[in-house]
Amino acid sequence: MSTRNESSIAHEVEEVEEHVDAILGHEYEHEPVPPSARRSLLSVTMVWIGFPMIITGAMTGSILVLGMGFRNALIAMIVGNAIMFAYVGALGVLGNRTGMNFALIASVVFGNKGYMLASGLLSTLLLGWYAVQTGITGALVSSTYGLNYVLMTIIAGVLYIAITFVGVRGLHWIGTISVPLFVVLGLWVAGHAASTSSWEAIYSYAGNNGVASMSMGIGLTVVIALFIDAGTVTADFNRWAKDTPSSLIATFSAFPFANLVAMLVGGVMTAALAVPDANPFGTDNMFGYMNSMQLTWLSVLAFLFLYINLGSVCSHCLYNAATGWSRIVGSHMRLLAVILGVIGIAVAAGNVWAFFIQWLSLLGILVPPIGAIILVDQYVLRRGATATTDWRGTAFGAWAIGSIVAFIVEETMPHLSTAISAAVVAAVAYWGLSLVVARQPQTT
Incomplete structure (x- = not known):
C-alpha cells in the first residue's frame, strides 16, 4: 500500500512538473537544447550581462583597490577579466555547439558516474553563492534601515527562488531590469565620488592607509575566483545560444564588460573617498554611499536596487545549482530550485556571507582544474567524444594534481595566482596522464 501511494504521488508530481514546463518552457535538464528552442542573441546576452554587473562586483573592486592601490588593481581587473573571457568563452562554445549543459559535458570528460563529483561540487558551491548573496542582501538592508535581518533575508530568498523558478526566461528579464539600474546608479556613484577628488589622485591611490598589502x-x-564557478558551468547558459558568434558575444558582455564595469564602480569610489580602514561589506559601498546622501527618494531607490541587483546574481547561481543537481538526482530544475533555495535561505540566516574571502580562496583551488581539463579533453585530445565509461581516472588524477599544486602555491608563493596555477597545472597534468595511458599496452 505504501509503495503504491508513493508511486501515485511521484506520478502526480511528474504531471504537475510537465504542466509547469508546458507553461514556462522546457529547461532540458537531461538532454541537449534542440535548435528550435534556442534563444535570441539579445536574450542570451541579457542572461549573461545581468550576472556579474552587481554590487558584489563593486565590493570586490573596492577590496582590490584597498589591497593593491588603484593602478595595480586596474591591471588585475583587466588581465583577470581577459583570462575569464578566454576561459568562459571556450567552455561556452562547447555548450553552444552540443546544446548540452555542464553536467552532460562533464559526463563525457569525467565519466557517467564521475561527473557527479564535478557537477555536485560546482552546484553546491553555487548554492553557497546563492546563500552568500542572499545573506548580504539581508545584512545590508538590516544595518541600513534597522529592519530584522532574518526577515529581510527570507523575503530576499523567496523572491530569488521565484525568479529562478521561471527558468532561463526569468534570468533574461531580471537582467533586463537590473543592468540599466546598475549602469545609471553605478556611474552616478562613481562620478559623484570622483568629483570630491581628482582623477590624478584616484589613479595614484596607494591602498588602504597608503599600504598595498x-x-x-x-x-x-580574486578577480578570477569571483565568477570561476559560474564561468565553469557556462554551458548551462550558452547552450541556449543560436550559434558560436552569439555565444561569444554573450560571454563578452559579461567578461570583460559587465564584470569590469562593476569592479571599476567600486574601485573608483573607494580611491576617490580614500576612507581609512574602509569596509566594503559594511557601509563603504555604492549602496551605503547612496543612503549617505540622506535623500528619501534615493534611499527608496537604493532599497529596490539592492533587491533587484542581487536578485539577478542569486537567481543565476540558484539556476546553475538546480540544473546540476536535477541531472544528478534525475529530477526537474524547478523542483530542485525550490528545495535548494529553501536550504540556501536557512544557511544565509546564519551569516555565511561573512566568509566571502575564504570562499574565494576555496574556489581558486578546487574549480579551475575542472574547466581546464574539459578544455584540453574536448578541444585537443578527444574532440567529439561521447560518454563511454563510468569513471575516467586521468581526469580525476589531473584534478587532484592541479588542486594540490594550487594549495601549495597559496601557502608558500602568494605572489603567484592560485587560480591560474591550478588551471595550468591541471591542463598539463591531464595531457601528460592521457598520453601515458594511451601508450600502455591494451589487454584483452
Missing part, C-alpha cells in the same frame, strides 16, 4: 597574484585570483 595584496600581491598581483592574489589580485588576479
Whole structure:
C-alpha cells in the first residue's frame, strides 16, 4: 500500500512538473537544447550581462583597490577579466555547439558516474553563492534601515527562488531590469565620488592607509575566483545560444564588460573617498554611499536596487545549482530550485556571507582544474567524444594534481595566482596522464 501511494504521488508530481514546463518552457535538464528552442542573441546576452554587473562586483573592486592601490588593481581587473573571457568563452562554445549543459559535458570528460563529483561540487558551491548573496542582501538592508535581518533575508530568498523558478526566461528579464539600474546608479556613484577628488589622485591611490598589502597574484585570483564557478558551468547558459558568434558575444558582455564595469564602480569610489580602514561589506559601498546622501527618494531607490541587483546574481547561481543537481538526482530544475533555495535561505540566516574571502580562496583551488581539463579533453585530445565509461581516472588524477599544486602555491608563493596555477597545472597534468595511458599496452 505504501509503495503504491508513493508511486501515485511521484506520478502526480511528474504531471504537475510537465504542466509547469508546458507553461514556462522546457529547461532540458537531461538532454541537449534542440535548435528550435534556442534563444535570441539579445536574450542570451541579457542572461549573461545581468550576472556579474552587481554590487558584489563593486565590493570586490573596492577590496582590490584597498589591497593593491588603484593602478595595480586596474591591471588585475583587466588581465583577470581577459583570462575569464578566454576561459568562459571556450567552455561556452562547447555548450553552444552540443546544446548540452555542464553536467552532460562533464559526463563525457569525467565519466557517467564521475561527473557527479564535478557537477555536485560546482552546484553546491553555487548554492553557497546563492546563500552568500542572499545573506548580504539581508545584512545590508538590516544595518541600513534597522529592519530584522532574518526577515529581510527570507523575503530576499523567496523572491530569488521565484525568479529562478521561471527558468532561463526569468534570468533574461531580471537582467533586463537590473543592468540599466546598475549602469545609471553605478556611474552616478562613481562620478559623484570622483568629483570630491581628482582623477590624478584616484589613479595614484596607494591602498588602504597608503599600504598595498595584496600581491598581483592574489589580485588576479580574486578577480578570477569571483565568477570561476559560474564561468565553469557556462554551458548551462550558452547552450541556449543560436550559434558560436552569439555565444561569444554573450560571454563578452559579461567578461570583460559587465564584470569590469562593476569592479571599476567600486574601485573608483573607494580611491576617490580614500576612507581609512574602509569596509566594503559594511557601509563603504555604492549602496551605503547612496543612503549617505540622506535623500528619501534615493534611499527608496537604493532599497529596490539592492533587491533587484542581487536578485539577478542569486537567481543565476540558484539556476546553475538546480540544473546540476536535477541531472544528478534525475529530477526537474524547478523542483530542485525550490528545495535548494529553501536550504540556501536557512544557511544565509546564519551569516555565511561573512566568509566571502575564504570562499574565494576555496574556489581558486578546487574549480579551475575542472574547466581546464574539459578544455584540453574536448578541444585537443578527444574532440567529439561521447560518454563511454563510468569513471575516467586521468581526469580525476589531473584534478587532484592541479588542486594540490594550487594549495601549495597559496601557502608558500602568494605572489603567484592560485587560480591560474591550478588551471595550468591541471591542463598539463591531464595531457601528460592521457598520453601515458594511451601508450600502455591494451589487454584483452
